[in-house]
Amino acid sequence: MLRLSKLTDYGTVAMAHIARESDRIHAAAELAASIGVAVPTASKVLKMLAGADLLRSVRGAKGGYMLSRPAGEISIADVIDAMEGPIGVTECSVIAGLCALEGSCSIRTNWQRINRVIRDALGQMTLADLAQPTFEPAFKPVHLDAQRAAGQRALT
DSSP: OOOOOHHHHHHHHHHHHHHHTTTSOBOHHHHHHHHTOOHHHHHHHHHHHHHTTSEEEEOSTTOEEEESSOGGGOBHHHHHHHHHSSOOSSGGGTSTTOOTTGGGOSSHHHHHHHHHHHHHHHHHSBHHHHHSOOOSOOOOOOOHHHHHHHHHHHHO
C-alpha cells in the first residue's frame, strides 16, 4: 500500500489552508488550531515546508508563514518531496544501488515507469487545485467480504 506519513498529510492540509487565504500571514498557533494539530507539530511542518522554499517565513510580532509563490505554481509533488523526500514506489524507483537484486531484477524498469506515472499525476495537481472545496461524496470503504458473498450468491 502506498501511504504518506502523518506529517506529510498535515503538510498538505496546512498548505491548502494557507492557499485559501494566501493574502495574509499565518502564525503557527493559529494554523495549528485551524487544522486541528498541536502547535509543535504545526511548527515542525511549517519549518520543513519553509526549508523547501514552499513557504516564506515572516519575522516579527505579527510574523508567521506565507506561500513563497502562487498556489497554482506549487504542485502536490513539491509538497510531498519537501516532507518525504523524492517520491518512490520502490527503492530502485528513485535511487540506483539501494537494492541487492537491482542488477537481476526483471521488473525494475516497469516499477520506474509506474513511479513516473504517479509522480507526473502528483506534479500536475497544484496546491490551488487542492485548496478548492469538493462536493464529491465522502470516501466509503469497500467491504471485500460482502462483495465476495454477493459474488458467491450470484454464481448459485
